[in-house]
Amino acid sequence: MTNLSLKPYLTEEQIQQKVKEIGATLSKKFKNEKVVAICVLKGSFMFYSDLVRNIEADITCEFFGVASYHGGTSSSGEVKVTLDLAGPVENCHVILVEDIVDTGLTMNYLKNAIQSRKPKSLTTVALLEKPDALKVKCDIDHVGFKIANEFVVGYGLDYQGYYRNLPYIAQVQNFQ
Numbered sequence: 001m002t003n004l005s006l007k008p009y010l011t012e013e014q015i016q017q018k019v020k021e022i023g024a025t026l027s028k029k030f031k032n033e034k035v036v037a038i039c040v041l042k043g044s045f046m047f048y049s050d051l052v053r054n055i056e057a058d059i060t061c062e063f064f065g066v067a068s069y070h071g072g073t074s075s076s077g078e079v080k081v082t083l084d085l086a087g088p089v090e091n092c093h094v095i096l097v098e099d100i101v102d103t104g105l106t107m108n109y110l111k112n113a114i115q116s117r118k119p120k121s122l123t124t125v126a127l128l129e130k131p132d133a134l135k136v137k138c139d140i141d142h143v144g145f146k147i148a149n150e151f152v153v154g155y156g157l158d159y160q161g162y163y164r165n166l167p168y169i170a171q172v173q174n175f176q
Contacts, residue, residue: 023054043099104138
Protein backbone atom coordinates (compact mmCIF):
# COMPACT_ATOMS: atom_id res chain seq x y z
CA MET A 1 0.00 0.00 0.00
CA THR A 2 1.88 3.05 -1.23
CA ASN A 3 -0.88 5.41 -2.27
CA LEU A 4 -1.84 7.19 0.94
CA SER A 5 -3.01 10.79 0.91
CA LEU A 6 -0.25 12.75 2.66
CA LYS A 7 -0.15 16.31 3.99
CA PRO A 8 3.30 17.81 4.65
CA TYR A 9 3.76 18.27 8.40
CA LEU A 10 7.45 19.06 9.02
CA THR A 11 9.75 20.14 6.21
CA GLU A 12 13.21 18.78 5.60
CA GLU A 13 14.59 22.19 6.58
CA GLN A 14 12.68 22.26 9.89
CA ILE A 15 13.90 18.77 10.73
CA GLN A 16 17.54 19.51 9.87
CA GLN A 17 17.50 22.73 11.91
CA LYS A 18 16.20 20.83 14.95
CA VAL A 19 18.80 18.07 14.44
CA LYS A 20 21.56 20.71 14.47
CA GLU A 21 20.14 22.29 17.65
CA ILE A 22 19.98 18.97 19.49
CA GLY A 23 23.43 18.01 18.17
CA ALA A 24 24.91 21.27 19.47
CA THR A 25 23.36 20.73 22.91
CA LEU A 26 24.69 17.17 23.09
CA SER A 27 28.11 18.31 21.86
CA LYS A 28 28.36 20.69 24.81
CA LYS A 29 27.19 18.05 27.26
CA PHE A 30 29.58 15.35 26.03
CA LYS A 31 32.61 17.41 25.00
CA ASN A 32 35.77 15.32 25.50
CA GLU A 33 33.71 12.28 26.52
CA LYS A 34 33.34 8.85 24.99
CA VAL A 35 29.73 8.15 24.12
CA VAL A 36 27.73 5.16 22.92
CA ALA A 37 24.88 6.37 20.69
CA ILE A 38 22.09 3.81 20.34
CA CYS A 39 19.81 3.88 17.31
CA VAL A 40 16.37 2.41 17.96
CA LEU A 41 15.53 0.51 14.79
CA LYS A 42 13.91 0.73 12.44
CA GLY A 43 12.26 4.13 12.58
CA SER A 44 15.01 6.33 13.97
CA PHE A 45 17.74 5.40 11.49
CA MET A 46 17.51 8.62 9.46
CA PHE A 47 17.28 10.89 12.51
CA TYR A 48 20.08 8.96 14.20
CA SER A 49 22.35 9.18 11.17
CA ASP A 50 21.89 12.94 10.89
CA LEU A 51 22.14 13.48 14.65
CA VAL A 52 25.40 11.59 15.28
CA ARG A 53 27.05 13.58 12.48
CA ASN A 54 26.11 16.73 14.39
CA ILE A 55 27.53 15.63 17.76
CA GLU A 56 31.13 16.56 18.44
CA ALA A 57 32.25 13.75 20.74
CA ASP A 58 33.97 10.37 20.51
CA ILE A 59 31.00 8.24 19.48
CA THR A 60 30.56 4.55 18.93
CA CYS A 61 27.35 3.47 17.25
CA GLU A 62 25.05 0.71 18.45
CA PHE A 63 21.67 -0.52 17.27
CA PHE A 64 18.69 -1.81 19.24
CA GLY A 65 15.78 -3.23 17.28
CA VAL A 66 12.31 -3.10 18.77
CA ALA A 67 8.80 -3.21 17.37
CA SER A 68 5.52 -2.11 18.92
CA TYR A 69 3.34 -1.30 15.90
CA HIS A 70 3.32 -4.73 14.23
CA GLY A 71 1.90 -3.36 10.94
CA GLY A 72 -0.90 -1.17 12.31
CA THR A 73 -1.33 2.55 12.84
CA SER A 74 -1.14 2.57 16.63
CA SER A 75 1.20 1.01 19.14
CA SER A 76 0.16 -2.43 20.30
CA GLY A 77 1.62 -1.71 23.72
CA GLU A 78 3.68 -4.88 23.41
CA VAL A 79 7.40 -4.31 22.83
CA LYS A 80 9.23 -7.00 20.90
CA VAL A 81 13.04 -6.98 20.75
CA THR A 82 14.17 -7.75 17.20
CA LEU A 83 17.89 -6.95 17.64
CA ASP A 84 19.85 -6.60 20.87
CA LEU A 85 22.93 -4.44 21.36
CA ALA A 86 26.15 -5.94 20.04
CA GLY A 87 28.43 -4.14 22.48
CA PRO A 88 28.49 -3.29 26.18
CA VAL A 89 27.31 0.02 27.62
CA GLU A 90 28.39 -0.50 31.24
CA ASN A 91 30.14 2.61 32.61
CA CYS A 92 29.55 4.45 29.31
CA HIS A 93 27.69 7.66 28.57
CA VAL A 94 24.74 6.52 26.46
CA ILE A 95 22.54 8.54 24.11
CA LEU A 96 19.35 6.64 23.24
CA VAL A 97 17.88 7.93 19.97
CA GLU A 98 14.22 7.21 19.18
CA ASP A 99 12.07 8.43 16.30
CA ILE A 100 8.72 8.94 18.01
CA VAL A 101 7.26 8.59 21.49
CA ASP A 102 3.52 8.16 21.53
CA THR A 103 2.34 5.86 24.34
CA GLY A 104 5.65 6.09 26.20
CA LEU A 105 5.67 2.32 26.70
CA THR A 106 8.48 1.59 24.24
CA MET A 107 10.69 4.42 25.50
CA ASN A 108 10.20 3.33 29.12
CA TYR A 109 10.99 -0.26 28.14
CA LEU A 110 14.17 0.89 26.38
CA LYS A 111 15.25 3.11 29.27
CA ASN A 112 14.83 0.23 31.72
CA ALA A 113 16.67 -2.18 29.40
CA ILE A 114 19.62 0.21 29.06
CA GLN A 115 19.67 1.19 32.77
CA SER A 116 19.86 -2.50 33.71
CA ARG A 117 23.21 -2.60 31.87
CA LYS A 118 24.64 0.05 34.23
CA PRO A 119 25.66 2.95 31.97
CA LYS A 120 27.53 5.91 33.46
CA SER A 121 24.69 8.12 32.20
CA LEU A 122 21.65 7.79 29.94
CA THR A 123 20.39 10.66 27.81
CA THR A 124 17.19 10.14 25.83
CA VAL A 125 16.40 11.86 22.56
CA ALA A 126 13.23 11.63 20.47
CA LEU A 127 12.56 13.47 17.24
CA LEU A 128 8.80 13.46 17.88
CA GLU A 129 6.57 13.18 20.91
CA LYS A 130 2.77 12.89 21.00
CA PRO A 131 1.89 14.21 24.48
CA ASP A 132 -1.83 13.48 24.03
CA ALA A 133 -1.14 9.81 23.27
CA LEU A 134 1.01 9.07 26.34
CA LYS A 135 -0.31 6.18 28.39
CA VAL A 136 2.48 6.32 30.97
CA LYS A 137 4.72 9.04 32.35
CA CYS A 138 7.77 9.19 30.13
CA ASP A 139 10.55 11.71 30.67
CA ILE A 140 12.62 12.44 27.58
CA ASP A 141 15.70 14.63 27.86
CA HIS A 142 15.54 16.13 24.35
CA VAL A 143 12.44 16.26 22.13
CA GLY A 144 12.62 17.70 18.64
CA PHE A 145 8.93 18.37 18.07
CA LYS A 146 5.76 17.82 20.08
CA ILE A 147 3.02 16.88 17.64
CA ALA A 148 -0.70 16.12 17.64
CA ASN A 149 -1.91 12.55 18.01
CA GLU A 150 -1.95 11.97 14.25
CA PHE A 151 -0.33 9.20 12.22
CA VAL A 152 2.79 10.49 10.48
CA VAL A 153 5.26 8.99 8.01
CA GLY A 154 8.57 9.95 6.45
CA TYR A 155 12.13 10.56 7.64
CA GLY A 156 12.34 6.98 8.89
CA LEU A 157 8.72 6.63 10.04
CA ASP A 158 6.71 4.14 8.04
CA TYR A 159 3.35 2.68 7.24
CA GLN A 160 3.67 -1.05 6.54
CA GLY A 161 7.32 -0.54 5.65
CA TYR A 162 6.75 2.28 3.16
CA TYR A 163 7.46 6.03 3.24
CA ARG A 164 10.61 5.81 5.41
CA ASN A 165 12.63 7.33 2.56
CA LEU A 166 10.79 10.68 2.51
CA PRO A 167 13.12 13.54 3.54
CA TYR A 168 10.22 15.26 5.37
CA ILE A 169 7.42 14.17 7.72
CA ALA A 170 3.86 14.00 6.48
CA GLN A 171 0.52 13.45 8.16
CA VAL A 172 -1.57 10.64 6.70
CA GLN A 173 -4.90 12.16 5.63
CA ASN A 174 -6.75 8.95 4.91
CA PHE A 175 -6.01 5.28 4.55
CA GLN A 176 -7.16 3.88 1.20
